[in-house]
Amino acid sequence: MADHNEIVKKHKRFNGVSYPVLVPNAAGLKNALATGVVDEIAVFGAASDAFSLKNVNSNVEDSLKKLLEVTKIALENKIRVRGYVSVVVGCPYSGDVKPEVVARVAETLLETGCYEVSLGDTIGVGTVKSVGKMLDTVLKSVPANKLAVHFHDTYGQALANVLVSIEKGIRTADSSIAGLGGCPYAKGATGNLATEDLLYFLKGNGFETGVDLEKVVETAKWFNSAAGYDKWSRVGRAISNKMEAAKC
Numbered sequence: 001m002a003d004h005n006e007i008v009k010k011h012k013r014f015n016g017v018s019y020p021v022l023v024p025n026a027a028g029l030k031n032a033l034a035t036g037v038v039d040e041i042a043v044f045g046a047a048s049d050a051f052s053l054k055n056v057n058s059n060v061e062d063s064l065k066k067l068l069e070v071t072k073i074a075l076e077n078k079i080r081v082r083g084y085v086s087v088v089v090g091c092p093y094s095g096d097v098k099p100e101v102v103a104r105v106a107e108t109l110l111e112t113g114c115y116e117v118s119l120g121d122t123i124g125v126g127t128v129k130s131v132g133k134m135l136d137t138v139l140k141s142v143p144a145n146k147l148a149v150h151f152h153d154t155y156g157q158a159l160a161n162v163l164v165s166i167e168k169g170i171r172t173a174d175s176s177i178a179g180l181g182g183c184p185y186a187k188g189a190t191g192n193l194a195t196e197d198l199l200y201f202l203k204g205n206g207f208e209t210g211v212d213l214e215k216v217v218e219t220a221k222w223f224n225s226a227a228g229y230d231k232w233s234r235v236g237r238a239i240s241n242k243m244e245a246a247k248c
């Protein structure tokens with residue numbers, strides 16, 4: 001986080017696009033406010049003490065108390081706040097997570113003023129069955145339109161988990177281009193569900209997103225060349241190959 005100012009100041013902003021920044025505590029909020037350009041922050045709780053201690057050096061209860069303070073000041077400064085709950089299905093340190101704990105953390109984040117809470121399967125262990133069970137519990141006390149889902153694709157279950165989330169009324173899913181990402185405190189967990197795979201899946205099932213899949217693939221191509229990576233999702237690679245072939 002030490003170099004975040006440079007990133008926030010340098011990135012080009014487009015109207016109508018929100019650029020939330022991750023804020024773990026009051027120091028992070030102070031830095032975000034000092035940039036003068038941040039209009040949305042993301043605060044993140046967890047559904048297991050073991051992960052929370054590794055991630056933010058506080059247990060679940062104490063981290064929520066800190067986030068209450070952060071959210072209050074952010075809202076006073078007209079900054080929107082999105083909440084995350086990490087490890088909503090399995091914790092890399094303490095194993096299975098109780099859906100009731102996920103529900104309580106999500107409720108608390110909404111009560112503190114988050115406009116939406118994203119449920120993160122941080123290590124991607126969720127399946128249709130376990131994600132469905134967790135969502136059934138959370139949806140007893142939190143409306144679907146206040147929830148998003150954030151699936152990592154470590155075991156290739158993310159799209160199936162998006163489908164079960166859609167069937168339960170959720171319409172916001174997080175993803176990352178080329179499936180970049182992954183939490184440094186969840187050893188071995190791969191990146192998020194790839195935006196390219198999510199877009200192809202949603203379009204193929206009749207959902208309009210307004211996002212141009214080919215432009216997303218071009219961005220993945222640009223990123224890989226700029227960063228010297230070779231990180232592709234299956235849809236990304238397939239469409240990139242198709243675009244190359246069309247040029248011949």
Ligand SMILES: CC(C)(COP(=O)([O-])OP(=O)([O-])OC[C@H]1O[C@@H](n2cnc3c(N)ncnc32)[C@H](O)[C@@H]1OP(=O)([O-])[O-])[C@@H](O)C(=O)NCCC(=O)NCCSC(=O)C[C@@](C)(O)CC(=O)[O-]
Nearest residue numbers: 001002024027028044055056057084085086087120122183
């Ligand atoms: C939260 C802390 C800092 C607490 O760590 P701590 O040691 O309790 O904090 P501290 O207050 O004692 O400060 C320690 C040092 O960090 C500095 N510091 C303190 N706060 C900040 C800040 N905001 N920005 C920059 N610097 C900061 C502070 O100034 C001090 O510097 P020193 O005096 O030693 O030179 C630490 O645990 C930490 O850095 N954690 C990293 C959390 C993180 O980035 N995790 C990944 C986020 S993504 C995620 O969680 C998953 C999610 C949300 O994407 C969804 C999912 O998949 O689940």
